[in-house]
Amino acid sequence: MKISHKLNLSVSILLLITLIVSCTPGTVVPMATAIATTTAAPTITPTPAPQSLADTPDLSTWVEEYVHAYGDMVTVNSTEMDAQELTVAIRQNPEAFMQTKEIEKGKYSFMVVNGTPLAILSNHKWEATSLKSLGEFSAIRFGSTVHEGGLFVNHAEAYQQILNQQFGIIAPNDLTIMDVSEVLKDPYYGKFVNGLAQTHALRFYNLFTPGDQRNEDNQPNLSDPLWQGAPPINTPASTKYQEKIRIAMAEKALNILTSNPNVTEIGFANEAFSATDDGYFSWEDCPYYRAFGDRWLIEAYLAAYKAIVQLGKVPGRDISLFYGDYNFYLPGNKSTIVHRELSRVKEEVAKELGIDTGDVPIIVEMEGHFSFDTGYLNANASDPRYWDVYYAGRLTYEDFKQNLTSFTDIGKVWLGEFTLLQGTAEQNSQFLKTIVEASIDSGNVESILFWDLLEIDSDHWGKGDLLFTFDGESHFYPTANYYLILQTLFGEIQN
DSSP: OHHHHHHHHHHHHHHHHHHHHHHHHTTOOOOOOOOOOOOOOOOOOOOOOOOOGGGGHHHHHHHHHHHHTTOOOEETTEEOOOOHHHHHHHHGGGGGEEEEEEEEEEEEEEETTTEEEEEEEEEEEEEOOOOOHHHHTTOOOOEEEEEOHHHHHHOOOHHHHHHHOSEEEEEEEEEEEEHHHHTTTTTHHHHHHHTTTSSEEEEEOOOOOOOTBBBSSSSSSSSSSGTTOOOTTTTOOOHHHHHHHHHHHHHHHHHHHHHOOOOOOEEEEEEOOOOOOOOOOOSSSSHHHHGGGHHHHHHHHHHHHHHHHHHHBBBBBBEEEEEEEEOOOOSSHHHHHEEEEEEHHHHHHHHTSSSSSGSSSEEEEEEEEOOOOHHHHTTTOGGGGSSSSSSSOOOOOOHHHHHHTTTTTOOEEEOOOOOOEOOOOHHHHHHHHHHHHHHHHHHHEEEEEESSOOOTOOOOOOOOOOSSSEOSSEEEOOOOHHHHHHHHHHHHHHH
């Protein structure tokens, strides 16, 4: 027992010496006794107080733009005011101009003048409302074409600013999708569009149309290689010719998407049908129809779908596929044709891919170039394909909403290539209000894209003054129609 005790004591002394020797100079030897530790109190970041509307520095700018749109004078609560007087009134009694709405996404405060929301309190700071911000509450995105015209070249900064403020979608535009792809190779324009594509959806019109492989007179360009071997109309094509066209379509789809990796929305086909169900669809004189007959839309969809998959992306998620056509905003023959043929596309594609019909993503894009010009209506009264389909006076809320909901089984609806020409201020305002209200109430419209909206030098579908007017230097001023859309969107937001 004594020997064991001494041995244990010797081992303990040896271990202590070893520990002391192994410590480098400046090393603190651990103490046997525990040292009490303290836990620092968590840092609590106080929630910043909401910015006061009365103290908001941009208030005067928002009011000035609003009043400017109505001729520099507005009547508020039976009192006529200019911009300065209205700004003073808001600063002195901000609560009188504030409304709060509890929406699914949270509780929001708005600065409202005559039913129009001019600003929203977001992240404790007041910001100007916009088509983009208010559209989010109704799940509707707004977009605009982006041209390579004089406005872009000479006023790129102002052009980009308005696109950033108001829109979530941009669509570069040219005669064909090949032309669009080519012009985007321009270092300046390409950089501009692809820069915007980092924050906007990029929409391309359209992979395949009956107008492909035609000449300047809109006649079949028989010298084009794709016409070589084409059979006469209503004559079955050879397997060899079908395979030739199928390969060409696949190559085109892959080339476009590879060359333009920022594209997130693409039309797989466009304007395949005329306006009536009289047997003439306007698609007979194209190689796609000569090869596949009335199944060519199915082949067009498959070419686009497979190209997206080949690039490692998911159709309908990474890149949306849409079919675009004109003049079927209202119920009628054209609407019936489009619905019927897109139903076929979904069914046949599902069989080809071995998936459910509901898993075939298709968006229906309704193109509408509307006018209140009755002269055009009268001039084309004898042509059954164009019976007042462009005339804005025919469209009613009830008919339009009914037509929008009729495509629910196909997919969501996009209103694209949207323009409005001629008409009085009252006519234009009522038409825009009808379009927006019916779109929201249908529950099936996901986006509205304006055509030539910002193009002040356009002589085609727009005049550049529907929603904004450009001062010729550096600023786009909102019009009364712009504020009407904000008012309509705001009115549709449900508490």
